[in-house]
Amino acid sequence: MPVNFSVPYGKGWCGAASVTRDTRTLCRAVHLGEVTVHSGERRGSKAFGALLRFHRELGGLSQEALGARIGYSKSQVAMVEKGERRPKRLFVLKAGDALGAQGALLAVAKVEFPDSPDDELPREPSSLDEYLAEEGEAASIRSYQNMVFPGLLQTEEYARAVHRSGSFPTPDDETVEQRVAQRMERKALIHRRPVPDLTFVLEESTLTRPLGGRACLKAQLHHVLDLSELRHVRIQVMPHDLRSHPGLMGCLILLETGDHRHLAYIEGPRTSRFITEQPDLGNLNGTYGVLQSQALTPDASAKLITKVAQEL
Template sequence: MPGLLQTEAYARAVFTSRYPNYDDEEIEEKVAARLARQKLLSRRPLPDISFVLEMIVLTRPIGGRRVMKAQLRHLAEVARLRHVRIQLMDPYREDHAALDGPFVLLETDKRRQLAYIEGQGGSFFVTEHPQLGNLFGKYGVTRAQAYTPERTLETIEKMAEEL
């Protein structure tokens, strides 16, 4: 679940289960920082934001049933924002363009494009072509392969009801 979409309880559960362990103060600092970054969702002018999520993100009960139910409800609220599009990848697809891992595409206020990739071994920015262009192309194909935002919202709401 991307940090921009996490509830406080979900974020805390993520940081609490990390290895090596954070101490309580570090957990609270990281949760506070994550929640502060979520102000991006309501800043002016409204940013254009989209996500494609694997279905497993919605079925793995991080933090337990109560935390996950609240997370799903929050996700549905965010998905209803007119400047945010959330799409789920069909869990029965045999393949899709982004199987090799997550990435974040960014565009600055001066229209400079870059990508951010984070993994087990660290993180880095991609600023040069052809790699940058390939990631933007990959995201376009990935979005085309995923559920529509409307079907995604229906799926999230149904999952929250059933939990």
């Protein structure tokens, strides 16, 4: 079934064109300029992914290079191109901007996903999407986690154990592996140049919670010790005998971007929020300062982690 759209030329419209769902034809037609969709199929197949790949290759970018530019992993770009994952609006906007094809990608997304619920193609990016987009380019990250090791510190086996436990509905093996792969790709920023400044505060109970079994936990502890040797990584442990501290309500991540913007991402049992405005942002920075002051020093934390690992 053809898709009808108009292609702008100069200040006016050059009329309507009709193309089939043949991917190459669609890509070349839409590449002519920004489109306004008038009618078409209710649900396409893989046209958006094909169009994304067309513009990516036209720009001489690999999936990894495009992902790095827009704050997504190589596997996320690949899944969108294969039609295995519906793109969020943030992805569409960032990819379009990076490739000079924002109008075309948005138009085809609207054709291909007309029945998408709000959380599939939202007008505003989700909190997690916003965070992931900023994380890859961050100049500094300060993280507090109260249940498990932070994602950036996780080994592959530990990440797999995290994604297999505590989720409802229970994810299938393929979904778990996709999530693990994405998490491992995010870790590349630890060795990025220029290096980001990374600080982590985690609960002492995390050191003894045997997610994935004793061998998995022991390997995770040694991995954390290795990372703590890096000059730009600081790891602090919050002692379990502390009566109270301001992190008990949930996880907190603070980012500073390359252009010196300050952002915060908080997670609780039922919700998450991405915060960019004062006074909340200032209050959360103050909260993190208190957490760091109450936690063990990096040296004392490393000694404690070593002791726990030796006892496993």
